[in-house]
Amino acid sequence: MKLRWCKKCVLPNSRPNLIIDKFGICNVCNLKLISKNIKDIKPLGKKKFKQLIKKVLKDNPKNNYDCLVPVSGGKDSTWQVIKCLENDLVPLAVTWKCPSRTELGQKNLDNLISLGVDHFDVTINPKIEKKFIYKTFLESGAAAIPMHLAIFNLSQRIASNFKIPLIIWGENSAKEYGFKKKTDVLKKNLDKKWVKSYGVTHSKIAEDWIDKKLKKKNLILYSDNQNSNFKPYSIFLGDYFGWDPIRSFKVAKKKGFKSNKFAKTGLYDFADIDDNFISIHHFLKWHKFGFSRLFDNLSIEIRKKRISRSKAIDIIRKKGLDIPKDDIKIFCKYLGISHKHFFNICEKFRNKNIWKYDTKERKWKIPNFLISNFNW
Numbered sequence: 001m002k003l004r005w006c007k008k009c010v011l012p013n014s015r016p017n018l019i020i021d022k023f024g025i026c027n028v029c030n031l032k033l034i035s036k037n038i039k040d041i042k043p044l045g046k047k048k049f050k051q052l053i054k055k056v057l058k059d060n061p062k063n064n065y066d067c068l069v070p071v072s073g074g075k076d077s078t079w080q081v082i083k084c085l086e087n088d089l090v091p092l093a094v095t096w097k098c099p100s101r102t103e104l105g106q107k108n109l110d111n112l113i114s115l116g117v118d119h120f121d122v123t124i125n126p127k128i129e130k131k132f133i134y135k136t137f138l139e140s141g142a143a144a145i146p147m148h149l150a151i152f153n154l155s156q157r158i159a160s161n162f163k164i165p166l167i168i169w170g171e172n173s174a175k176e177y178g179f180k181k182k183t184d185v186l187k188k189n190l191d192k193k194w195v196k197s198y199g200v201t202h203s204k205i206a207e208d209w210i211d212k213k214l215k216k217k218n219l220i221l222y223s224d225n226q227n228s229n230f231k232p233y234s235i236f237l238g239d240y241f242g243w244d245p246i247r248s249f250k251v252a253k254k255k256g257f258k259s260n261k262f263a264k265t266g267l268y269d270f271a272d273i274d275d276n277f278i279s280i281h282h283f284l285k286w287h288k289f290g291f292s293r294l295f296d297n298l299s300i301e302i303r304k305k306r307i308s309r310s311k312a313i314d315i316i317r318k319k320g321l322d323i324p325k326d327d328i329k330i331f332c333k334y335l336g337i338s339h340k341h342f343f344n345i346c347e348k349f350r351n352k353n354i355w356k357y358d359t360k361e362r363k364w365k366i367p368n369f370l371i372s373n374f375n376w
């Protein structure tokens, strides 16, 4: 594969679903360029949101929640809850309790609940979860597959069981990070097909991971609810109000959300801060695709016209390889594995189509990298 970098943002064509055209522009940048003129891509606005609520909640009994909001306690989930409350909805907030929630993550989650919502903090059997996380990390170089399976399926399962007609998600990641077909970003609901393509589950379902230690009954909360006929409608709030990480943060901050003292991974000190392991998920992008979370964040900032491409490249050059050392330490301790074993697994996923070993300098390098004088 010939690695190419978008001329507008700083993402390469090795990123899944990011397609760069003959003019050197990626499909996400192209979408943002044309979005002003396309009705289907522009945020639908408050009026349409109100209309949708009215339609979906038409038959919802008076003694039931209006919607379910999957929340982590992060700035986006705080924004989602604020929007629901502003629109007189009574939500049930649901969290998959990550195995390494940060102190700040807990504080922000407590703050979110104090805005005035009922909340489920769902803990999965920690013995099973640890085995599952290790297995997906070892076999797919992806420690966050259990997290994504839990978030999508838990929300569906609880909404089905409570017969809650509406699930409100934050942003459509296909719109921000790449998509296969344009219809995927025009879509206004999150369904199984969307999860398969964009849900960071490697297109697998929980049952694909069954083995002697992970039995079907151990994976209930990660799996799709096959038995229910009740199908809640799922929307992205970003389709109605637009999505912008800085705006979400500002809205959340006004209602008590706190940022971190530094960015745990990437650019923002207010994102990816509630869980110690999310940085591990982002770190493996370096081996697999040749970019890091910083590239994702900066590309959003470029498209929002808050930073120039050359300034973004400067930031990447200065920051260098974004290794989440503290989080790796916590992750290794959690799994009971050595640092050597951790990095051996990472090496297994180094994409040799992109990376070449420099025998003189004894370092891995990307020949066609975005930055010519990068400190490898």
Ligand SMILES: [Zn+2]
Binding pocket: 006, 007, 008, 009, 010, 011, 025, 026, 027, 028, 029, 030
């Ligand atoms: Zn681009």
